[in-house]
Amino acid sequence: MENFPVINLEKLNGEERAAIMEMIKDACENWGFFELVNHGISHELMDTVERLTKEHYKKCMEQRFEEMVATKGLEAVQSEINDMDWESTFFLRHLPVSNISEIPDLEEEYRKVMKEFAVELEKLAELLLDLLCENLGLEKGYLKNAFYGSKGPTFGTKVSNYPPCPRPELIKGLRAHTDAGGIILLFQDDKVSGLQLLKDGQWVDVPPMRHSIVINLGDQLEVITNGKYKSVLHRVIAQSDGNRMSIASFYNPGSDAVIYPAPALIEKEEQKQVYPKFVFDDYMKLYAGLKFQAKEPRFEAMKTMESSINLGPIATV
Template identity: 50%
Template sequence: MPIPVIDFSKLDGEGRAKTMAQIANGCEEWGFFQLVNHGIPLELLARVKRVSSDFYKLEREENFIKNSPSVKQLKELVDKKNEDKLENNDWEDVILLSDDNEWPTKTPGFKETMMAYREELKKLAEKLMEVMDENLGIPKGYIKKAFKGGEGDKAFFGTKVSHYPPCPHPEMVNGLRAHTDAGGIILLFQDDEVEGLEILKDGKWIDVQPIPNSIVINTGDQIEVLSNGKYKSVWHRVQAMPDRTRRSIASFYNPSYNATIEPAAQLVEKENSDVNQSGYPKFVFSDYMSIYTEQKFLPKEPRFQAVRTVY
């Protein structure tokens, strides 16, 4: 059962209505879908693949093998002939990129390439937000404005570059444990050769099939709240692989930490317009993130309840 694949280039032509409906279905029924012909230059995507691979080999691989807590703890389990699974660490090497972070400097072309890529993704995310606004029947620009915290603070845009090295005992550790994403819209440029990403659909884990040069989209917890539950954030995970390194680059278009998030008024029935009677609370995103940091791999519903008491 493959997840939906949508030709985004048809959004502005005769196929607009069909494409809008496909995106609505992807958001409502799946929480995940893939965009092809999304407008990001293929030459830029090729450079992103190259510099991210070079970066890992030049600056990260040796350190992961020697110093990663996951490597050490897995070895301890194996040495003890313990058949338990490593539950509190992931077989993942990560670097986070944002506009005000210090960036790697040893990999030629890394910063320039990733900055150009991030700019393209921001534009794609904002176009998707407008599609969601229209499909949900809320004013154009509503989601973007909500994420900015009104007209003032800028929304947060971060990029997580991940590598999942070959694992000698993939049955004993997760590449990345199952979770939903805390933020808004997530845009993933995943490995087009090495599988491993899975989503939970109708109680079953299914693969997110690798498609060259596609961008995988998923909606986070804040979109679930803003849509009053029409668009659900979805559980997903990454499996560790025994013989190949998987690369993925996830970018997150999230609310400003000062933004107040609540269901859009247009999506709350009049008789239930009191936010305390709707399915989701009103809260400041930074409060939600404080809870999420501690509960990322736990059920999401208690997070919503916990943040309700904070606001």
């Protein structure tokens, strides 16, 4: 198996720019995942986010998780569990409106730091979308505009901990799925591994690296690129020791954004349009019940709804 793509973003501004753009293009076309180093988010900020996330889990979530495990009798399971995940999570919403001030139990410093981190990730997501536009031959800003809807993009963070699991062979940390949204930015534990993606029929580890941000593409980018880029199945393997931290931020279309393959791409590639046109919120409603199933039937279901949608023009920002 060839090496997992690790991209040094700092080199974008030098003579190696063309080579870096080629690496991003290859990662989007053949992996659906890549890992960024020197991405411009300060290491101090990342260290603080990690420390406060781990402290918050210990103080506010660990006992709750242990009680849930005990209630469901999960320490003693004898056969594979397919309807739940070995994870402890909470969600933060940043855009269009932040809910960080409403989440109970978060200390003031943690709220402040997560807001700061979200601002940095949002900038990185938008930079990456423009790099994708450049590689695809789309005008700058096309993907951001496609995600815009009437209130701008939806942006939120899932903060997860994957505590040590007594039966990792029987319970997944997180079952295999593709992500429904746009572009996902993950700050993961650099000591405890577990994230894997499916490539050429084999599960491949996403290497834990200090201060890196792992990027993966969601279903909406597959639709907009008419399948040139694909969202990829991934999962988290529970570990018998170590608590794995995962902070995944999802830069997604606005709920009323209309998603469809980019006409310029279809013309350029002389393809026919293979993916439907739909409202992002309709896709999310469908995805909620089918997250751990294949994505293809979701796209098919959207095709059947297509004729009933009253579609306005794409927003321009």
